[in-house]
Amino acid sequence: MAEPLLELNNIAKVFTRASFGVGGRKTVQALDDVTLILPDKPQVFALVGESGSGKTTLSRIVIGLEQPSGGTALYRGRPVRDWVRRHMKQYRREVQVIFQDPYATYNPFYRVDRVLWSVVRNFHLAENKERGKRMIDGALEAMGLRPQEILGRYPHQLSGGERQRIMLARVYLLRPKLLVADEPVSMLDASLRAMFLDHLQAFKDLGVSCLYITHDLNVGYFIADQILILCLGRTVEWGESDHIVKDPLHPYTQELISSIPNPNPEKKWTERLQAEKIGLNELRQARTAAGCIYAQRCPRVMDKCRHNNPPLKRVKGHEGDSREVACFLYE
Amino acid sequence: MESLLEVKGLNVSVRTIAGNMNITDNVSFGVYEKEILGIAGESGCGKSTVVETVLNLIVAPRYIESGQVLLKGRDLLTLSPRDLQNVRWKEVAYVPQGSMNTLNPVLKIEEQIVDAIICHSKLSKAQAKEAAVAALRSVGMSPDVARMYPHELSGGMRQRVCIGLSTALKPAVILADEPVTALDVVMQRLNLETLARLRDQDGITVVMVTHDMACHAEICDRVCVMYAGRVAEIGETRTLFAEPLHPYTQGLLRAVPSIQNRHSESIPGIAPSPTAWPKGCRFHPRCKQAMEICSREVPPLREIRPKRLVACHLYNAEGGARNG
Amino acid sequence: MSSSDRPRVRTGGIFTIARLLRESPILVVGITIFGLLVLVAIFEPVINNALLHGNRSTELGLYDVHMPSSREHFFGTDERGRDVLALQFTGLRNSLLVGMLAGAMSLGISVILATVAGYVGGRTETVITAITNSWLIIPSWPVIAILVLYVAKVSLLDLALVLAAFGWPSATRVMTAQIASLKSRPYVDLAKLNGFRSASIMFREVLPNFLPYIVLSFSYAVAYNIMAETGLRVIGLGPQTVVSLGELINFSLYAGTLAQGYYLVALCPIVMLVLIFASLNFINLGMEEVYNPRLKKITGL
Numbered sequence: 001m002a003e004p005l006l007e008l009n010n011i012a013k014v015f016t017r018a019s020f021g022v023g024g025r026k027t028v029q030a031l032d033d034v035t036l037i038l039p040d041k042p043q044v045f046a047l048v049g050e051s052g053s054g055k056t057t058l059s060r061i062v063i064g065l066e067q068p069s070g071g072t073a074l075y076r077g078r079p080v081r082d083w084v085r086r087h088m089k090q091y092r093r094e095v096q097v098i099f100q101d102p103y104a105t106y107n108p109f110y111r112v113d114r115v116l117w118s119v120v121r122n123f124h125l126a127e128n129k130e131r132g133k134r135m136i137d138g139a140l141e142a143m144g145l146r147p148q149e150i151l152g153r154y155p156h157q158l159s160g161g162e163r164q165r166i167m168l169a170r171v172y173l174l175r176p177k178l179l180v181a182d183e184p185v186s187m188l189d190a191s192l193r194a195m196f197l198d199h200l201q202a203f204k205d206l207g208v209s210c211l212y213i214t215h216d217l218n219v220g221y222f223i224a225d226q227i228l229i230l231c232l233g234r235t236v237e238w239g240e241s242d243h244i245v246k247d248p249l250h251p252y253t254q255e256l257i258s259s260i261p262n263p264n265p266e267k268k269w270t271e272r273l274q275a276e277k278i279g280l281n282e283l284r285q286a287r288t289a290a291g292c293i294y295a296q297r298c299p300r301v302m303d304k305c306r307h308n309n310p311p312l313k314r315v316k317g318h319e320g321d322s323r324e325v326a327c328f329l330y331e
Numbered sequence: 332m333e334s335l336l337e338v339k340g341l342n343v344s345v346r347t348i349a350g351n352m353n354i355t356d357n358v359s360f361g362v363y364e365k366e367i368l369g370i371a372g373e374s375g376c377g378k379s380t381v382v383e384t385v386l387n388l389i390v391a392p393r394y395i396e397s398g399q400v401l402l403k404g405r406d407l408l409t410l411s412p413r414d415l416q417n418v419r420w421k422e423v424a425y426v427p428q429g430s431m432n433t434l435n436p437v438l439k440i441e442e443q444i445v446d447a448i449i450c451h452s453k454l455s456k457a458q459a460k461e462a463a464v465a466a467l468r469s470v471g472m473s474p475d476v477a478r479m480y481p482h483e484l485s486g487g488m489r490q491r492v493c494i495g496l497s498t499a500l501k502p503a504v505i506l507a508d509e510p511v512t513a514l515d516v517v518m519q520r521l522n523l524e525t526l527a528r529l530r531d532q533d534g535i536t537v538v539m540v541t542h543d544m545a546c547h548a549e550i551c552d553r554v555c556v557m558y559a560g561r562v563a564e565i566g567e568t569r570t571l572f573a574e575p576l577h578p579y580t581q582g583l584l585r586a587v588p589s590i591q592n593r594h595s596e597s598i599p600g601i602a603p604s605p606t607a608w609p610k611g612c613r614f615h616p617r618c619k620q621a622m623e624i625c626s627r628e629v630p631p632l633r634e635i636r637p638k639r640l641v642a643c644h645l646y647n648a649e650g651g652a653r654n655g
Numbered sequence: 656m657s658s659s660d661r662p663r664v665r666t667g668g669i670f671t672i673a674r675l676l677r678e679s680p681i682l683v684v685g686i687t688i689f690g691l692l693v694l695v696a697i698f699e700p701v702i703n704n705a706l707l708h709g710n711r712s713t714e715l716g717l718y719d720v721h722m723p724s725s726r727e728h729f730f731g732t733d734e735r736g737r738d739v740l741a742l743q744f745t746g747l748r749n750s751l752l753v754g755m756l757a758g759a760m761s762l763g764i765s766v767i768l769a770t771v772a773g774y775v776g777g778r779t780e781t782v783i784t785a786i787t788n789s790w791l792i793i794p795s796w797p798v799i800a801i802l803v804l805y806v807a808k809v810s811l812l813d814l815a816l817v818l819a820a821f822g823w824p825s826a827t828r829v830m831t832a833q834i835a836s837l838k839s840r841p842y843v844d845l846a847k848l849n850g851f852r853s854a855s856i857m858f859r860e861v862l863p864n865f866l867p868y869i870v871l872s873f874s875y876a877v878a879y880n881i882m883a884e885t886g887l888r889v890i891g892l893g894p895q896t897v898v899s900l901g902e903l904i905n906f907s908l909y910a911g912t913l914a915q916g917y918y919l920v921a922l923c924p925i926v927m928l929v930l931i932f933a934s935l936n937f938i939n940l941g942m943e944e945v946y947n948p949r950l951k952k953i954t955g956l
Binding site: 050051052159160161162186189190191192193194195215216217222255256259260261262263264265266268269 | 373374375485486513515516517518519520523524542543544545546548549550568569572573582583584586587595596597598601602604
C-alpha cells in the first residue's frame with residue numbers, strides 16, 4: 001500500500017499563556033490526541049469543528065507554522081519539522097494554503113500580480129518572462145477570470161470573489177500535492193461559493209489533495225470525500241461524508257446537522273435549542289481532563305460519560321464503512 | 332395593513348474622485364408590526380446602507396440624495412439630532428455588522444448595557460441595572476453574564492449580548508445587520524432563535540440583513556431581495572422560496588449548496604460595481620431571460636400578485652410572458 | 656457589464672499627487688508652507704550674502720553694536736554686532752536643521768529597534784521594551800541643561816545628537832506595537848509559505864506598509880525637537896554661537912525689543928515658529944485624512 005500523503009498521529013497541542021499577575025500560567029489544551037490520515041490518492045478531506053475546536057491550530061501544524069506538543073505529524077513519511085528545516089523549498093512547493101480572508105491575504109502595498117509572479121519566480125516555474133506571463137494568463141482563465149481585468153490592479157480594486165479566485169489561480173500554478181484550505185468561502189457570498197468549491201473539487205483531477213477546514217458542515221458535505229468532526233480539541237467522529245451526514249452517530253454530529261438552517265421554509269427547526277446548556281459549554285469549562293468532551297451538552301449523557309473519555313473506535317454494525325466514533329453509546 | 336416602518340424612494344450616493352456614484356436607487360419597502368423582514372442580496376447591493384439610513388447614520392463621503400423613512404408616519408430623516416436621539420435605541424435599535432467585536436474589552440457587560448440605557452433614557456442607575464438584567468433574560472442569558480467581561484464569552488454569546496443590548500429599552504423595531512454571519516452553526520441557530528423569540532414573545536419587529544438565504548428561510552416572515560442598489564423582489568417567505576419570480580431570486584436560490592440539495596450552480600458573471608451600473612435593469616447582463624427592453628428601461632417595482640412585488644419586465648404588460 | 660468597464664484609476668507619479676490634492680487640501684497647504692520655509696532655509700547663504708554684501712551673518716563685530724533700526728540694518732544690530740534681520744534667516748535655517756537632524760536620528764534609532772523587537776518578538780522584544788521604558792523615565796531637560804552648561808563648545812550637530820538621544824523612546828514604543836501587529840497579517844504568512852526568509856519578509860512585506868507611519872512620525876519628531884530646542888533657548892540655555900529661532904526670542908527678551916517698540920523684531924521669530932508648527936500639523940492632519948478612510952470626505956475607487 002502506498003504511503004499516506006499526510007499522517008497525523010495522536011497530535012496534542014498545548015498553549016501556555018504566562019501571566020505575571022494573579023492566576024499564574026494559563027494552559028489551554030487546543031488539541032488532544034487527534035489522529036488523521038490522508039491516503040495517497042487525491043481526495044478532499046473535511047475537518048469540521050466550531051471555533052475553539054482546534055481546527056485552525058491543526059492546519060497550522062500541517063503547514064509547519066506551529067509545532068505539536070505531542071504526537072507526530074508526517075508528510076510523505078517524514079516529519080513536518082524535518083521538511084521545514086532541511087527541505088523547505090520543496091515542502092512549500094508541495095504543501096500550500098488558501099486562507100479565509102480575501103482582504104487580508106494581499107499586501108495592500110503591491111498589485112495583485114505580485115501574488116502570482118512571486119510563485120512563478122520563487123519556484124522557478126517558467127524559463128523566461130514570456131512563458132511566465134502565459135502561465136499566469138492561463139491560470140487566471142482557468143479560474144474564470146479575465147487577465148486584462150485583473151492584472152495591474154490593486155487588491156482594493158477587486159471584489160472578494162475575484163481575490164479568492166486569484167488565490168486559486170496561484171494554487172493552480174503550483175499544483176501542490178496537498179492544499180490546506182482554511183474556511184476559504186466563509187467570507188464569500190452564497191452565490192459565489194458553489195463556483196469556488198467546484199474549482200476546488202476539479203483540482204482533484206490535477207492531483208491536488210485538499211484538507212478543507214470549516215465550521216460549516218453543509219460545505220464540508222458538498223465538497224468532501226471524508227469528514228472528521230472535532231469538538232474542543234478531540235476527535236468525535238470521522239468517516240465517509242455520505243455516511244456521516246446521512247447517518248450521524250455521535251450526538252454532537254447530530255446537533256451540528258440539525259442546526260444547519262434549511263433553505264426550505266416548509267421545514268424549519270422544530271425544537272428550540274436548550275440555550276442554557278450551550279451557554280455552559282461556551283464558557284470553556286468542558287475542557288477538563290476526565291470525561292467526554294461533550295458530556296456537559298449531550299442530550300443522551302450517561303454517568304459513565306462524565307468520568308471516562310470514550311475512545312475512538314469502530315462501531316458495531318458499521319464495520320464495513322471505514323468510520324470511527326468516540327462515544328459510549330456504541331459500546 | 333398599516334406599516335410600522337416604511338422606506339420610500341431612498342437614494343443614497345457617495346462622493347468619489349471620479350464623481351458622485353449611486354449606492355441605492357429608489358429603494359422602497361414596508362415593515363409591519365410583529366414580523367421579521369429579511370433583506371437579502373450579495374455584498375455591495377446596498378442592503379447595509381439602507382438599514383444605516385433608517386437611523387440616519389450616513390456620514391461623508393456618503394450622503395442621502397432623497398427619500399423618506401417613515402416610522403409610524405413620522406419622517407426620521409427630517410428629525411433634528413436631538414429628536415433622533417430619542418428615537419434611537421428607544422424606538423428603533425440597531426445591531427451593526429460585527430458588533431460582537433465592538434464590545435468594550437475593559438468594561439463588564441453590565442456596565443456597557445447600563446451605559447447605553449442611561450444615555451438614551453431618564454432611568455436611574457439602579458433602574459438601568461434592572462433593565463440590563465431583564466434585557467439579558469429576554470435573550471435567554473443568565474444574569475451571571477452581566478458580571479463578565481467580553482473576552483470571557485465566545486463570539487456567539489457576545490452576539491447574543493449585543494442583541495440583548497438592543498432590546499434594553501424595549502424598542503418597537505430592531506435592525507440587525509448580518510447578525511449571524513461570523514458564527515458557528517450552533518451559535519447561529521441560537522441567535523436566530525433568539526430573534527424569532529423576540530418577535531413571538533415580545534412582539535418586536537425585526538429587520539434582518541443577511542446574504543444567507545437559509546437564514547431567511549428559517550425565521551423571516553417576508554423577504555426583500557436587493558440587487559445592485561435596487562429592490563428586485565419582495566414577498567412572503569414561503570411563496571417566494573417556492574416560486575421565485577425575479578430571475579435574480581431564482582439564481583440566488585439555486586446557488587445555495589446544502590445538505591438537502593447537493594447540486595447547486597452559481598449565477599454567471601460578476602456583480603456590477605457602482606462605478607459602472609448597467610443601463611436599464613441592472614441585472615440584465617447576467618440574466619438568461621433578458622429581453623431588448625431590459626437594457627433600455629428600468630423595470631418598476633409592481634405588485635404582480637397579492638403580497639408579491641417584483642421589478643422585472645417579464646411581468647409587465649409590454650414584457651409579455653407571465654401574468655399574475 | 657463586466658469589470659472591464661470599471662474605470663482604471665491611474666496610479667503612480669503625477670496622478671497620485673493630483674489625487675492627494677483633491678482628497679486633502681489641508682495636506683497640500685501644509686506641504687506648501689513647510690516647503691517654502693525649507694526653501695528659504697536652503698537659500699539662506701545666498702540671501703544673507705546679498706544682504707550683507709558678502710559677509711556671513713554670524714560673524715561677530717561686523718557692525719556697531721546695539722544699533723537701532725535703520726535703512727542699512729532693517730532690524731538693527733545686536734550686542735555682538737550682528738545684523739538682526741540676517742540672523743532671522745540664519746535662525747530659521749538652524750532651527751529647521753536641528754529639528755530635522757534630531758528627528759531623523761531619533762527616528763532611525765526607533766525604526767531599527769522597533770523592527771527588531773516587533774519582528775523577532777519574544778525575549779528580545781521584552782528586553783528592548785524594558786530599555787525603552789526605562790529611558791523614558793530619565794528626566795531629559797535637566798540632563799540636557801547640564802550638558803549644555805558644562806560642555807565648552809556645542810555645535811549644531813551636538814545639539815541635535817543630544818535631543819535625539821532623549822527623544823527616541825516614545826516613537827519606539829508605538830512602532831514596536833505597530834510592527835508586531837503588521838507581522839501577524841495573513842499576507843506575511845503567505846510570504847512565509849512562498850519560502851521567503853524573515854529578513855526579506857521584513858523589508859518587502861512589512862516595511863512598505865509601515866512607510867506612512869514613518870513619515871508621520873518624522874513630522875511629529877521634527878516639531879517636537881524644534882519645540883524642545885526653542886524651549887531650551889528661551890530660558891537661556893544653549894550655545895549662543897548657534898543662532899536659532901529660540902535664541903532670537905531669547906535675544907529679543909533681554910534686549911527689550913518689545914518695550915522699545917520694535918514689534919517686528921520681536922514678532923519675526925515667533926511668526927516663523929508658528930508657521931513651522933502649523934504647517935507640520937497640517938501635514939499630520941492631512942496624512943491622517945488620506946490614510947484613515949473614516950475621516951475621508953471623498954473616497955478613492
